[in-house]
Amino acid sequence: MAILKLEICSGTSCHLMGSFDLYRSLDFLPRDYKEYLEIVKVPCLGKCGEGPNIRLGGKTYTYMTPEEIKLVIKREIDKLRGGKDGC
Amino acid sequence: MAVNRHVTEPVKLKRRVLTEVARLAWQGKLAEEIDDLPEKLLSMGKERYRCCEFKEKAIYAERIKLALGLGQKEEYKKKRLSELLPKALEFPDLADNQVNVINVACEGCPINKFFVTNACQNCLAHPCRNSCPRDAISVVQNQAYIDQNRCLECGMCKRSCPYGAIIEINRPCEASCQIGAIKANTDRKATIDLEKCVECGACMVGCPYGAISDKSQIVKVIEFLKTEKVYAIIAPSFIGQLGQKENPGPFLKAMELLGFTKVVEAALGADIVALEESEEFIHKVPKELDFMTSSCCPGFVNLVDKHFPDLKKHVSSTVSPMVAVAKYLKQEDREGKIVFIGPCVAKKTEAYASGVIDATLTFEELTALLVAKDINVSELEATQELSEDISRSGRGFAEAGGVKAALNGIMEKSELTWKPVNAQGLKECSQQLKELIRGKSEYNFLEGMACQGGCVGGPGAVVDGKFTGRFLQKLCQKTVREKATDNTVAQEIRKKLGTDLHR
Incomplete structure (x- = not known):
């Protein structure tokens, strides 16, 4: 099974803008999506000021919200799984 | 009823403003660039929040004034920020009235119930x-x-x-204020009754438009850090606020990088206060008073002052842990500046009135100071440790029930009747106080905390109190000394300060 790496920036700038909330929101992700994810905390993604930032499968997303991170993850995993349509 | 706190869009707006004002202050460019700041802030962030950019810029301007420490006064209206700056740098509005409604940001929620x-x-x-x-x-x-x-x-x-x-339908600000201090004006905008407000800051958290905010002293602190020797007193709820869970090292390292000469935990003061307050209790109850209350939470002290003035004498005359530590530091070094950093808004007024604290920050403001100086706490290698003198019960002051627990540890040996109770949130505090007035209460000591969960649930925290509580418990597990009586340093300082420990 292919694994998607999810890096959540925990730098102080992103922390102030709510990166912790992004973590918490992952609790509400369906289990069959979570299985695909390898979640790591990273100290900086180099886009300070546009946070909170994440990197999913090598692509950086800025201005993330708990709502959007779930959408992005689902979209990318659906692509991985193939067959099924994206959002 | 503790609700999960999130970093919502209005919270991000406030934090961006604090960060950018701090950035200009660090760079010494406030005078040149402050007028361009609303425009710059508008270009940050993805979403448009209000009807048009003109309104957003007007709101940003008001937020900048608050970040500079200016209140929402008539005389500051229709003036350019650069015009107000010289006045702002004299910090004329820091004494009281910390919680302000930003009139243009107030949406004027429906008043029909x-x-x-x-x-x-x-x-x-x-x-x-x-x-x-x-x-x-x-x-x-x-x-x-x-x-x-x-x-x-x-x-x-x-x-x-x-x-x-x-x-x-309840207006969120009115629903969040448990003492009826905020009401709709005739134009439906919120207005705070200063006779009633105890500055707990619950309405700031409650307003979903972020239209209520506190005045900040970030610029004052940055000026100190540039030119003076500065001591920091950190509230025990500091743990985890910068995102490092229960590890205090990076926090201490970050404080050093900001330029603080020395960091002292307010928990040291908590140990001193626990020793002093328990002795005060033994002297006063039941001889002089039938009950006594704690005095460390300024929101609670304000509640008694403004809503239960007959009970003033029942509030412990012992100073708060913050003031105890500040008095000790001032004794050691007359010249150094003292900054208190905590989760609390009401502390800003208490600190100012104490005369021994030179400025106050919330954890939110401290983090903005770090971001503005490009200090990334997650990248720091830290070996700093907290003082080993401080007891578990001192650090426990940050949570509801902590003062009660600390005094329990001392009072359990006493033969006097000791029946403590704790209340969290202004509603519960008011209920307990009313029962004490009626003489119906079975208790003789009340620990009152204005915020839900105690200090960890304060409005100036970065991390949700539920998590801070967990980090604090882990830190306390590692703390060797158990009670205030085990802290010999606190005992010595207490002797030195003597009657200075009373208000």
Whole structure:
């Protein structure tokens, strides 16, 4: 099974803008999506000021919200799984 | 009823403003660039929040004024920020009235309390009409309609509707204020009754438009850090606020990088206060008073002062842990500046009035200071450790029940009657105080904390109190000394300070 790496920036700038909330929101992700994810905390993604930032499968997303991170993850995993349509 | 706190869009707005104002202050460019800041802030962030960019810029300007420490005063209106700056740098508004409504940002939420929704079926029985004591309900366009001029807001219609189609709407600011200090003005904008407000900051958290905010002293602190020797007193709820869970090292390292000469935990003061307050209790109860209350939470002290003035003498005269530590530091070094950093808004007024603290920051403001100086705490290698003198019970002051627990540890050896109770949130505090007045209470010591969960739930925290509580417990597990009586340093300082420990 292919694994998607999810890096959540925990730098102080992103922390102030709510990166912790992004973590918490992952609790509400369906289990069959979570299985695909390898979640790591990273100290900086180099886009300070546009946070909170994440990197999913090598692509950086800025201005993330708990709502959007779930959408992005689902979209990318659906692509991985193939067959099924994206959002 | 603790609600999860999130970093919502209005919270991000406030934090961006604090960060950018701090950035200019660090760079010494406030005078040149402050007028461009609303425009710059507008270009940051993805979303547009309000009707148009002009309104957003107007709101940003007001937020910048608060970040500079200026209150929402008539005389500051219609003035350019650069014009106000010289005045702002004299910090004229820091003494009181910390919580401010930003009038342009206030959405003027509906004031009508009861509202008929589309779930109304226009049934045959219409119990709403029958139950209304003022005949305020009629049927308009196949739906019940409430004549707001007649409505008494009794809620009978809501309770009687079998569909639950009538809802009760509360303005979030009014709902969050448990002492009725915030009301709608004639123009429906929120206004704070300063006679009643205890500066707990619950409305700041409650307003979903972020239209209520506190005045900040970030610029003052940055000026100190540039030129003076600065001591920091950190509240015990500091743990985890910068995102490092229960590890205090990076926090201490970050403080060093900001330029603080020395960091002292307010928990040291908590140990001193626990020793002093327990002795005060033994002297006063039951000889002079039938009960005593704690005095470390300024929101609670304000509650007694403004809403229960007859009970003032029952509040412990012992100073708060913050003031105890500040007095000790001032004794050691007259010249150094002292900055208190905590989760609390009411502390800003208490600190100012104490005369021994030179500035106060919230954890939110501290983090903005770090971001503005490009200090990334997650990248720091830290070996700093907390003082080993401080006891577990001192650090426990940050959580509801902590003061009670600390005094328990000392009082359990006493033969006096010791019946403590703790209250969190202004509503619970008021209830306990009322029972004490009536003489119906079985308790003789009340720990009062204005915030839900205690200090960890304060409005100036970065991390949700539920998590800070967990980090604090882990830190306490590693703390060797158990009680205030085990802290020999606190005992020595207490002797040195003597009567200075009383208000």
